[in-house]
Amino acid sequence: MTKQDVFDRIDEEETHLKAIAREIWQTPELGLHEEESARVLVEALEDGGFDVETGVGGMPTAFVAEYGEGSPRVGILGEYDALPGLSQRVASEPDPVEAGGPGHGCGHNLFGTAGVGAALALTDAVDAGELEGTVAFFGCPAEETLVGKTYMARAGAFDDLDAAMTWHPGDLNTPRMGSSNALNSLVFEFEGEAAHAGGSPDSGRSALDAVELLNTGVEYMREHVSDDARLHYSIPNGGMAPNVVPAEASVWYYVRAPTRDEVERNTEWLRDIAGAAATMTQTEVDERFLTGCYDYRANDVVSETIWENMEAVGPIDYDDEDRAFAAELQATVPDDRIESRLADLPDETAETIRGEALYSDPVAPFDHDQQTHGSTEVGDVSYITPTGQFRGATWPVGTPGHSWQVVAANGDFGLKGVAFAAKVLAGATYDLLADPDRVAAANEEFDAEVGRDAYETPLPEDAEPPFDVTAMGAD
Template identity: 40%
Template sequence: MRGVFETWFSENSLRLIECSRSIWEHPEPSGKEYFAVDTLRQLLCEYGFVVGEPPLAGLDTAFEAKWGDGSPHIGFLAEYDALPGLAQTTSPYPEPIEGQNYGHGCGHNLLGVASVAAAAALKTVMEREHIGGTVYLYGCPSEEIMTGKIVMTKAHVFDHLDVAISWHPGDKNRASEESYQAMLSVEYHFHGKASHASINPEEGRSALDAVELMDVGVNYLREHLPRGGQIHYVILDGGAKPNIVPDKASVWQFMRASTAQDVLKISHRLDEIAQGAALMTGTTFEKKILTGCNETRIIPKLVEIMDDTMRHEVSLPLWTENEKQFARELLENLGLNAQQEPLHHGILSLSGKTVPILGSSDLSDVSYVVPTCMLFSACYPIGTPNHTWAVTACAGNSIGTKGMLYAAEVMAATAYRLVSQPELLMEVKKSFSDVMGKTTYSPIC
């Protein structure tokens, strides 16, 4: 098997790198990833998939591609949105690209192409070995604003899959046991009464006062959050001019916790704080829920299979001295100390248990309806913080693309084991059933 996939990736790597670089050069905001979608759909057509037209599940830049027929149904999940303010060249120091507002500071140009590559490589081997089944590639937009896969899960897009497989660029190689936090994204819009702030302030009711009092209350709440709970906020609107008592003001709150139940408890407390702030200021407010996700469900058997595949079926990338020197310079320019080997060359060991981590992903909702696994692949130097110019730089150079190709081969090889060994797939399904118990999918919002 190793030889089959190595040959395929050797023959196709230049085309895959070209597509990844092209998407890197055309970064797009969430929900408007039209160039990326066209690029990935064209690539899938070249590899013989039946490629559906967007929209899917009401999302303009979501799509489905498929090949084959019957069971098992294996799905690969692609992302491709970029981040604002992270336009960057491939230099190891901050060098914004003038006139470009977005950049791939989360490496989604790599993520999308690797998922397509995994689907195409698996298809090739299944055809050659006459293995039955259906391979799907799902284009999943807007991960950075936590909507794509959540909307698609609510629309039952993934319900028919036997397994869903994804990955993410990182600084180390590992099969993921990490459970992302549940999250709720909410805007609070306060309404007061405008007046002249100097001549007749007594007639005014400041919506900005309500926002500030809410933020004070939220800050005092932090001590009493459930373990693993977090709250982040930005003020969206604080009024127009200092000499006008603001009749409108808004604050955007993110609530996170290890479980959806804890997030909902935090949300209830924030609603009460908003009510108190409105009462103290003589204002009113309305609440607008933007999005939210559950925590990730980890399926131990699936993690074990992916980890074993990483260790025994796929060769790790080899880093050149030029790439290592680039990594050292990049870390130095981030104010970080580089390790002797700044690029990871190994595989982290499994802990054998679910590991709660900080941050959230819309992949979590998928994990409630289908056994889901993912890996992290080293695409930037050890210790590099995500969502930075440094990740954008690596996502556009050979460090990122080597990690991309490694991740793609791991995903393809993991899926091959599942389609060629039905008993393994049955073990995965039993593991999923054991983890879920009587729990069924319920969107957090």
Template identity: 55%
Template sequence: MEKRDVIETVSSNRDRLLSLSHTLWEMPEVALEETESSSLLVECLADAGFEVTTGIGGMPTAFEARYGDGDPTVGILGEYDALPGMSQTVSATREPIEEGGAGHGCGHNLFAVGSLGGALAIKEAIESGDVDGTIVYYGCPAEETLVGKVFMARAGAFDDADAALAWHPSDLTSPFMGETLAMNSLQYEFTGESAHAANSPASGRSAVDAVQLMNSGVEYMREHVPDDARIHYSIVDGGGAPNVVPATSTVWYFVRAPDRAEVDRLTDWVDDIADGAATMTRTAVDRQFITGCHPYVPNRRLSDVVEDNLETIGAVPFSDEDRAFAGDLKQTYDPETIESRTEDVPESHRETVRGSNLYAEPLPAMDAEEVHFGSTDVGDVSQITPVAQFWAAAWPVGAPSHTWQVVAANGDFANETAIYAAKVLAGAAYDLLSEPALLADVRTEFEREIGEGLFRSAVPDHVDPPVDADLQ
């Protein structure tokens, strides 16, 4: 079985993959509640002969599925969590299926299935004896809360992978070559004393006062942190009736910076501010560490392999009907959004891209050597084994993720992108399994840039996955 045969295997599974993607879209499940979604994926892989292990990292919806024997081992990451409040019909008008319900606003129904299609195709190549090694599909829950891969990595799930591949739906197709920020996610719960705010205020100790003072302290802290650091917070429990001194209040913080040491330094500072706020208000504070991730560092040589396969596969084969619906969706968001989201497109392509409803052709990497100010739990994987990712056009040009327009696309023409991504992943994995010298180059770069065996999870050993926590 040659590489073109492996890619064609994806086409032979097309109907099954499309059906699965639609099913996942129709039953969106938020982080760590992806019970049915993970079960469907597990069933499909087990039926294909993969050896499946569930409950990875203490999370019931995390799993790995292996096929093959011996080295090298190539992993493909899959995600399947949805977003709260993103319910939407396949329509160019805002129309929730269920008011306040979940929806696939980031395309993880496509992500799960595209990665699955790639793994199934490589399984055929291993079974036929044309390549040697092991293919692993990593079922990764709770990406939206930066939990899934973090706890899988801490449990050693990726330790034996020689390389890993991932992708993500987007409005354009391109290798993902930028780095991201490391991050800590923490909650601070203050406890005081309730009292009648008018009759006996002296008896009370306000937890909300403590939260407000903490947030004020962090605002003054901002002047003295590095320019590329980011600190954001949200008050998730802010008291009740105004005439009751609130006895409890909780604030949720994200602390980000380009490297783990800086994140930890800034987190210690935020901890000190929380302690100071508790002292000033004579309350107590409890710190809950939820999750923490490392920066994502792409492997350039492996990214070249992905880019070669993007060029080989070519454009996502959207139909005229797909482009028409994408045009209807494109009309519903601000033209300035389109301009801002396409600023990094090469000037030679920019006007053509902006004038398209769907731009299906692959573009060169637009973020090489850049640092994105977001974070991803893929960062932990990239500290353990070489990783390459790519964006694949699934949405109207300029469409931002986590919007109802994207949910509508993910339930319709974007399913074609899952098939496309499966072919790219299958081609790249085939290259790694069939060319020892190529994989050696990938590993050499990893050892030079990251180093072997140096990964240490940001999450302390005593912290369990927030399986029962409402972190949506």
């Protein structure tokens, strides 16, 4: 059975895959609560003969599905969580299905579905003996809060992989070669004494004062961290009424930097400031560590395998109707936002794409030396096994992620990106399973560039998946 046969099977299943992606789009669920989204993906894999383990890492919506046996063992990562507040119909103007409800503003309805489609398409080749080894699909929840893969990694889910790959919807078809910021996500909870703010403020101790002093201290800290480091926060609880001295208050921080070491150093400094704020206000402070992740390290061998298959698959087959709707969506995006996106690209590529609403041709990798300031827990996987990642063009050029425009695209023409991504993932997995030398080269590079003992979980022993936390996204 050839790789073309694998591609043909994805074509045969495209209608079914689109239906799955559409179903997930219609029932958007927040991270760690993706019951229906995980269920539909698990059922598709079980129907295809995969052995599925659920509840991985203490998360009911995390799962691992396997087909075949032995090595090499190649993993495909998939996500399916939505974002709060981004409910949107397929329309070229803001039009929520449910005001304030969630929506797939990052394309994860396409993301997990394509990975499942790729895994299923490889089973015939395994059965025929064309491929030896194991195909593993990893259902990774709560990417938007950078939780799923980190807690799965702590549980050892990725330890036996010889290679891993994944993708993400976006506005270009291109491998991702650049790095990302590592991150810690933690909450400081202050406890003081309530009192009447007008009648007897001297008998109270303000937890909100402690939060404000912590944040002020961080503003002075910023001058002395690296240019690529980031510290940002929100105040989930700042008290209830002005005439009551707040007995409780909390502040939620993201600490980002290009390396885990710098994240840890800056986090320790942040903890010192939190303790000092508590001392100054005669309050008590507790820390709740939510999650952390590593910077992403692209493996050249796996990434080149992905690129070879992107070239073989070719562009996504968007038609005139798709391009017309994409142009309507793009017209709602400010011109400077689109130009800012084009400025990130090589000059020749930017000129080719400028003026296009949809650009579906594969774009050769170009970001080898780029350090993005966002974060992804794919980084954790990339410190455990050779890992590659690519983007698929499922929304208009220059459209920002986490927007209503992206939700609309992902429920319409973006569905065509599922088959494209599935073919690239399946083709690259096929090449790795069929060529032991390629797998060996990927691991040789990994050993030299990362090292087998490089990964230590960023999670404290007592950290538990934060089922009560949702956010607009840490990535």
